[in-house]
Amino acid sequence: MPIRILPDTIASQIAAGEVVERPASVVKELVENALDAGAANIVISIESGGKRLIRVADDGAGIPSSEVGLAFHRHATSKIASIEDLSRIQTLGFRGEALASIAAVSHVMMVTRYEDEQAGTRIRIEGGRQVGLDSIGAPQGTIVTVEHLFFNVPARLKFLKTESTERRHIAALITRHAMAYPAVRFTLEHEGQVVFRSSGNGSLRDALTDVYGAESAEFLLPILEDLPSDESRDDLPPISVSGYVSMPSLHRAGRDQMTIFINGRWVQDSQLTYAVTQAYHTLLPSGRYPIAVIMVSLPPEDVDVNVHPTKAEVRFRRADAVFTAVQRAVRHTVIGQTPVAPLSESVFWGSPDWEARRERLARVSRDHASQLGMDLSEMAPGQRPRQRPQSAEAAPTLPMLRVVGQVGAMYIVAEGPNGLYLIDQHAAHERILYEQFMAQQEQGHALPSQELLEAAVVELLPEEIALLEENLAHLEAVGFIVEVFGRQAALVRALPALVAETDPAEALRAALNEISVGEKPSGATAEEQLIARVCKQAAIKAGQILSFEEMQALTRQLESCGSPRTCPHGRPTMLTITAEQLARQFGRV
Numbered sequence: 001m002p003i004r005i006l007p008d009t010i011a012s013q014i015a016a017g018e019v020v021e022r023p024a025s026v027v028k029e030l031v032e033n034a035l036d037a038g039a040a041n042i043v044i045s046i047e048s049g050g051k052r053l054i055r056v057a058d059d060g061a062g063i064p065s066s067e068v069g070l071a072f073h074r075h076a077t078s079k080i081a082s083i084e085d086l087s088r089i090q091t092l093g094f095r096g097e098a099l100a101s102i103a104a105v106s107h108v109m110m111v112t113r114y115e116d117e118q119a120g121t122r123i124r125i126e127g128g129r130q131v132g133l134d135s136i137g138a139p140q141g142t143i144v145t146v147e148h149l150f151f152n153v154p155a156r157l158k159f160l161k162t163e164s165t166e167r168r169h170i171a172a173l174i175t176r177h178a179m180a181y182p183a184v185r186f187t188l189e190h191e192g193q194v195v196f197r198s199s200g201n202g203s204l205r206d207a208l209t210d211v212y213g214a215e216s217a218e219f220l221l222p223i224l225e226d227l228p229s230d231e232s233r234d235d236l237p238p239i240s241v242s243g244y245v246s247m248p249s250l251h252r253a254g255r256d257q258m259t260i261f262i263n264g265r266w267v268q269d270s271q272l273t274y275a276v277t278q279a280y281h282t283l284l285p286s287g288r289y290p291i292a293v294i295m296v297s298l299p300p301e302d303v304d305v306n307v308h309p310t311k312a313e314v315r316f317r318r319a320d321a322v323f324t325a326v327q328r329a330v331r332h333t334v335i336g337q338t339p340v341a342p343l344s345e346s347v348f349w350g351s352p353d354w355e356a357r358r359e360r361l362a363r364v365s366r367d368h369a370s371q372l373g374m375d376l377s378e379m380a381p382g383q384r385p386r387q388r389p390q391s392a393e394a395a396p397t398l399p400m401l402r403v404v405g406q407v408g409a410m411y412i413v414a415e416g417p418n419g420l421y422l423i424d425q426h427a428a429h430e431r432i433l434y435e436q437f438m439a440q441q442e443q444g445h446a447l448p449s450q451e452l453l454e455a456a457v458v459e460l461l462p463e464e465i466a467l468l469e470e471n472l473a474h475l476e477a478v479g480f481i482v483e484v485f486g487r488q489a490a491l492v493r494a495l496p497a498l499v500a501e502t503d504p505a506e507a508l509r510a511a512l513n514e515i516s517v518g519e520k521p522s523g524a525t526a527e528e529q530l531i532a533r534v535c536k537q538a539a540i541k542a543g544q545i546l547s548f549e550e551m552q553a554l555t556r557q558l559e560s561c562g563s564p565r566t567c568p569h570g571r572p573t574m575l576t577i578t579a580e581q582l583a584r585q586f587g588r589v
């Protein structure tokens with residue numbers, strides 16, 4: 001084909017693809033416009049997860065009737081006039097692309113009335129073509145209705161996720177903004193029902209309660225502001241960090257509840273997220289993350305906001321200074337306001353606790369083992385495991401092992417016919433439980449579920465509620481009996497028997513988190529994935545001291561597994577060092 005310049009309509013559809021990736025991107029741009037217009041009230045309504053309809057209504061300044069048509073042109077903005085303005089930007093928007101992009105790939109109607117004008121204006125645009133413009137009575141502010149998103153971009157339409165996934169993204173976006181703008185009242189409606197509302201009274205503490213529920217919000221600490229500043233360095237930009245972070249006793253399985261705003265703009269910055277996690281170093285169990293809502297403010301000229309079409313990333317002039325400020329503020333807050341308790345029962349190599357290890361080992365009782373579902377019958381300490389009955393189907397894939405002991409409160413050391421075995425106690429137990437569960441499921445047995453004495457109310461985020469509604473059946477299949485309970489909570493009536501002892505909130509959140517971000521064992525169904533999750537939660541943890549009997553029982557059960565050498569997610573349960581390798585290392589051969 002010869003080189004040619006693409007017609008405007010195609011060029012704008014291509015450009016639109018950068019800004020509008022999914023329904024949540026439309027909501028993001030419209031909400032940002034409402035905030036830039038100084039709105040105190042923003043109502044977001046969606047239908048079919050935003051695929052059919054998105055409407056954002058605000059009570060901001062509105063657009064003068066003479067400028068309404070212009071607003072939909074590409075690179076049309078009232079927020080900057082020169083490139084220098086970019087370095088002192090105070091607004092969320094500046095690219096002048098959002099309305100043009102949205103209008104290029106949907107049917108848009110805007111009704112707006114400017115604060116100084118009597119009448120409002122209505123404009124309708126379909127696929128980038130203006131199809132109507134008239135004057136109409138309207139309250140001050142702007143209402144943008146976006147229908148049939150991607151009607152003319154079938155490729156994009158195909159890539160959209162399920163309605164509930166899109167709805168979840170939108171809910172997460174709105175709750176984040178409710179926290180960043182506590183003085184603005186946000187209302188999110190789905191299919192005509194209010195699913196989230198913030199009070200908009202200006203208090204961040206109240207906004208956090210609106211989002212996380214009263215119970216969780218109690219575990220959030222305000223970031224201490226009076227940090228000793230590094231006065232000797234006036235070359236550093238003045239950086240202030242505020243917001244809330246969770247006490248070490250409140251944590252989540254995913255990183256997604258660490259929310260960071262730079263000058264009021266939500267950013268995804270893995271460095272800063274890492275700074276927050278770092279601040280909790282040794283305070284949280286491994287694989288757990290805090291809840292954090294962090295507002296960083298610094299002079300606009302120290303941030304480059306123009307690095308990403310959706311403005312989700314920024315660049316700092318002094319990235320290390322920002323990193324340090326965030327990490328210090330969070331650390332200071334967490335250490336200063338909570339009694340620091342060591343992780344229970346955990347032992348690190350070389351720590352003073354390590355000395356006490358033998359003593360503790362002796363104290364671990366047989367009851368403990370039976371709690372873990374281990375059969376200790378006919379096993380005396382130090383005794384070799386009994387010969388396993390050789391059955392045809394259960395062809396052993398592991399030789400008989402002799403347990404030697406435990407190291408680091410994490411690994412079991414054992415001896416086999418051809419050398420040394422180091423068994424990861426957590427991964428091994430996960431494998432054992434997973435195979436037991438799967439065997440039950442294959443025989444058509446429902447997985448054992450245990451009813452709670454008292455049904456537990458678990459506060460959930462709007463996006464978690466959406467996920468829950470979609471997965472009630474899967475959850476039930478593995479033993480969770482749960483109902484949606486009002487707008488912000490779930491009612492847990494029963495838990496999988498294996499994790500019946502754990503906190504219902506923790507168990508449910510872990511399962512939901514697994515569905516949304518977990519890694520599936522290869523070839524597994526959604527239910528198998530959940531089973532793997534339940535097993536992971538129920539399995540003996542790293543850091544737990546095991547008695548000799550427990551170690552023997554665990555090893556014996558592992559020996560009878562079909563795939564004893566990997567956990568359900570494919571990571572190794574054990575390392576082996578052969579006798580030959582040992583001999584070579586010691587220079588014997």
Ligand code: ADP
Nearest residue numbers: 033037071077078093094095096097098099142
């Ligand atoms: P940008 O926000 O980057 O300027 P947009 O395409 O999002 O670009 O919007 C174009 C212009 O339309 C804005 O600069 C603003 O003047 C006007 N505008 C858009 N939405 C609103 C709104 N909700 N209230 C008032 N003005 C708005």
Ligand code: MG
Nearest residue numbers: 029033093098
């Ligand atoms: Mg904008």
